[in-house]
Amino acid sequence: MIYLIHGRNVIDSRRFLVRLKSAYGSVEVVVGKTLTKTNFEERLQEANQYLFSGKTAFLVEDFKGVWPGLSSNLPEDVDIIFWAADKVETIPPGVKSYLFQTQIKANPFRLVDAVLFKDEKSSQELCQQLLTEKESPEKIIGLLARSFCLVYSSKDGSLDKSKTAQFLVDKLSQQSQVWKAYEIKKALVALLQADLSLKEGAKPAIVFTSLVSQLTG
Numbered sequence: 001m002i003y004l005i006h007g008r009n010v011i012d013s014r015r016f017l018v019r020l021k022s023a024y025g026s027v028e029v030v031v032g033k034t035l036t037k038t039n040f041e042e043r044l045q046e047a048n049q050y051l052f053s054g055k056t057a058f059l060v061e062d063f064k065g066v067w068p069g070l071s072s073n074l075p076e077d078v079d080i081i082f083w084a085a086d087k088v089e090t091i092p093p094g095v096k097s098y099l100f101q102t103q104i105k106a107n108p109f110r111l112v113d114a115v116l117f118k119d120e121k122s123s124q125e126l127c128q129q130l131l132t133e134k135e136s137p138e139k140i141i142g143l144l145a146r147s148f149c150l151v152y153s154s155k156d157g158s159l160d161k162s163k164t165a166q167f168l169v170d171k172l173s174q175q176s177q178v179w180k181a182y183e184i185k186k187a188l189v190a191l192l193q194a195d196l197s198l199k200e201g202a203k204p205a206i207v208f209t210s211l212v213s214q215l216t217g
Helices: 010-021 037-050 108-116 120-132 137-156 166-176 181-199 204-216
Strands: 002-006 026-031 056-061 078-083 095-099
Touching: 002 010, 010 056, 010 078, 010 108, 010 166, 026 037, 037 056, 108 120, 108 137, 108 166, 108 204, 120 137, 120 204, 137 166, 137 181, 137 204, 181 204
Parallel strands: 002 078, 002 095, 026 056, 056 078
Antiparallel strands: none
């Protein structure tokens, strides 16, 4: 099976990708920005020969819509997943498309996901919408801080010993791959500074515009 997950609603498409990946015993990841027909075939052949065991996915991240050659004779236990942050207009026959184009109404948890996936555009849009709807700035700061701590726990392995739901563990594991440990520490410092600025009377819209840029840039 060949899947395409695409569209501007990155938050929901990432959530869908996390659930899809959890169905496989292993996932081999390649970056789509520099993908060519030749290196795609080489990586697929190499992965199939040395890495695959059981039902496995070959994930192409940041796919740009330039399709490599897609053989109809894929190994039975191998699926290919293409993930794109924008809508892919041309889709070859046999590719199962999941388009996430419409942005759902903002809530603080969607903002957290957007920030943790370093999606600056969606993060800024969601943040400003939440502030317009009078969401508490302190609540947003608190949720972001808690989520960064969970991502750090996922990164250092301590989350595995907790009783956290498996779906959340899988999502945090994927998000932790986006962040280095020192970046998480810098993010927590930025959150503390933003919280202090708010307490000193700074305008939330200005504080959060700067904060989101720091966190996702």
